[in-house]
Amino acid sequence: MSCRLVARRRLLPAIVVVGLAVAGAAAQQQRPRIPPTGTIKKIRDDLYVIPGAGGNTTVFVTQGGVVLVDTKLPNNGEAILNQVRSVTDKPVSTIVNTHSHPDHVGSNEYFPASVDVVTHENTRKWMAANPRVASNPAAMPDRTFTDRMTLGSGDDRIDLYYFGAGHTNGDAFVVFPVPRAMAAGDMFAWKMAPLIDPMAGGSVLALPDSLEKALNVIPDVDTVIEGHGDLNTWEGFRDYVQFNRALVDAAKAGMGKKTAEEIAAGLKPKFPVFTKEELLTDMEYGGTPLSRAVINVNVAFQELGKR
Numbered sequence: 001m002s003c004r005l006v007a008r009r010r011l012l013p014a015i016v017v018v019g020l021a022v023a024g025a026a027a028q029q030q031r032p033r034i035p036p037t038g039t040i041k042k043i044r045d046d047l048y049v050i051p052g053a054g055g056n057t058t059v060f061v062t063q064g065g066v067v068l069v070d071t072k073l074p075n076n077g078e079a080i081l082n083q084v085r086s087v088t089d090k091p092v093s094t095i096v097n098t099h100s101h102p103d104h105v106g107s108n109e110y111f112p113a114s115v116d117v118v119t120h121e122n123t124r125k126w127m128a129a130n131p132r133v134a135s136n137p138a139a140m141p142d143r144t145f146t147d148r149m150t151l152g153s154g155d156d157r158i159d160l161y162y163f164g165a166g167h168t169n170g171d172a173f174v175v176f177p178v179p180r181a182m183a184a185g186d187m188f189a190w191k192m193a194p195l196i197d198p199m200a201g202g203s204v205l206a207l208p209d210s211l212e213k214a215l216n217v218i219p220d221v222d223t224v225i226e227g228h229g230d231l232n233t234w235e236g237f238r239d240y241v242q243f244n245r246a247l248v249d250a251a252k253a254g255m256g257k258k259t260a261e262e263i264a265a266g267l268k269p270k271f272p273v274f275t276k277e278e279l280l281t282d283m284e285y286g287g288t289p290l291s292r293a294v295i296n297v298n299v300a301f302q303e304l305g306k307r
């Protein structure tokens, strides 16, 4: 095993430990760590989101059936379907997974094997490496894409985009051109610096490049559905992209001279939303926005140290 791999393997447990420590503090305040599958909310005609139980599930009702983007943690398939049934009787025809994490692919297995599962090719690779997912052929992708893929046409059109590594190295942006909406997966979640998963190819140094490509290439989106948490706007997404660029630039400039805490604090005046010091409601993985920014500066130090 190379030094690079050894270092990367040490990094994720450190992030998880930080996250769990903060989540433990939150639990002592009677905060539910992971809320259950919530009530479906309408975004636009034929477009909905189901919060809770892991990542957001986007629901798009097309002529040919219901398209789901992400399926939450395991054992939430029935709860997802019950929410879908409150808005349409059409069958689920397609699942798009934004990436391979269990809180986004966990309930794929509930849906019949006839459902078309679509992911980025690297996400398929990570799903195949997860015995729980790989042991169930119905949960695995039927089709993959590399840079772009279009599903459906006219009012039902969905465009899938991949712009490079960030949260993992298989994060899809799922765009609904007619309702002018985008599901961003965990490339943009909880209005804070994203978790970087080096074990699934994630990279904080690549993140701003990938996000800027999305910002520059994807046209005509008004509503952004974050991977977890509330909806956002395209302007909110632009601010977030600029924040992640500023974080990496500041980490590069400050490495060896300042601490991660000092660097993250330096982002506060320009990016107050992404550097809040309060825990947010229903934060499943714990941590304040500022603490997540500090983690990502440290991840940047690690990645820069390996260059």
Ligand SMILES: [Zn+2]
Pocket: 099, 101, 104, 167, 186
């Ligand atoms: Zn994730």
